[in-house]
Amino acid sequence: MKKHIIFAAVLGFATPSLFAGEVDASSVTTFSAGTPAKAAEVNSTFGALIAAINDNAERISNLELAEPNNSVAGGTYQIRSINSEVAVGSSAQNGYQQDGPNDFANISNGSLAATLSFSSESLSGTFVVDAGADKTYEANTPFNRFTDFSDSESETNQITYVQTGSTVSVTFPDDGDTFTVDFIVSGDGSVLLTRSFEAGDTTFNDGSTGEFSFMELLVGIRTE
Known part of the structure; x- marks a missing residue:
């Protein structure tokens, strides 16, 4: 049961990250049904997803904080x-x-x-x-x-x-x-x-x- 829960959690995090930013593919493990999920592989996958999500959040924050430039000079x-x-x-x-x-x-x-x-x-x-x-x-x-x-x-x-x-x-x-x-x-x-x-x-x-x-x-x- 735990394997299925972990596998579902990985899929749940993976889906929105596709829209968030680039994910380090080398750190993501593809799990197969009926095979055990190793802690290192799960942690590596979560780490890649968290890094991509945090990167996306930082870029969004920078855009929100940036002052708009409405100068017509040079236009x-x-x-x-x-x-x-x-x-x-x-x-x-x-x-x-x-x-x-x-x-x-x-x-x-x-x-x-x-x-x-x-x-x-x-x-x-x-x-x-x-x-x-x-x-x-x-x-x-x-x-x-x-x-x-x-x-x-x-x-x-x-x-x-x-x-x-x-x-x-x-x-x-x-x-x-x-x-x-x-x-x-x-x-x-x-x-x-x-x-x-x-x-x-x-x-x-x-x-x-x-x-x-x-x-x-x-x-x-x-x-x-």
């Missing part, structure tokens, strides 16, 4: 964005129906694909818009006009950045000025995420005035 991210804008305004001088607060309405949707790279040597980097990836389409009423404002050219901009914990503040150039976008970075530094929303009074490019609301979602996936 390259593929950026994808989607955006939408709604605008209404008054522009009787441009042939709209009448001079009122809702003479016209523009509704636009857009998307962008770009590469955002952070230097590991300085708080700078580049933002490269992929050729043909800057898409914007706008519908207008009362003209029922659908316009493609997409840009087919590639564009490279120099950026600066500062990271504080899980926030990366990236400053982009903008027609002689700058604007800053705050990204949330994942615990392992593999994902960037931000969203923006604006609304209020504005003057449009053609001189007309009105109100608008704009929202955008940007996601970055680290590829290097």
Whole structure:
């Protein structure tokens, strides 16, 4: 009876160890039914299993204690964005129906694909818009006009950045000025995420005035 109990105990320990780590095969004895189990062989087998289990436990503990590195320095991210804008305004001088607060309405949707790279040597980097990836389409009423404002050219901009914990503040150039976008970075530094929303009074490019609301979602996936 004791032999069967020992044999079952060895199997019971052996099964989970297959998932725990490497076991020294030379220290493991294969037992056969009906043959006596020698103490030295049993002890050697248990010793190999215990060593593998302890090694696995130590590696798990080290992983749990290790502080995650979410630094973006030296990283390259593929950026994808989607955006939408709604605008209404008054522009009787441009042939709209009448001079009122809702003479016209523009509704636009857009998307962008770009590469955002952070230097590991300085708080700078580049933002490269992929050729043909800057898409914007706008519908207008009362003209029922659908316009493609997409840009087919590639564009490279120099950026600066500062990271504080899980926030990366990236400053982009903008027609002689700058604007800053705050990204949330994942615990392992593999994902960037931000969203923006604006609304209020504005003057449009053609001189007309009105109100608008704009929202955008940007996601970055680290590829290097």
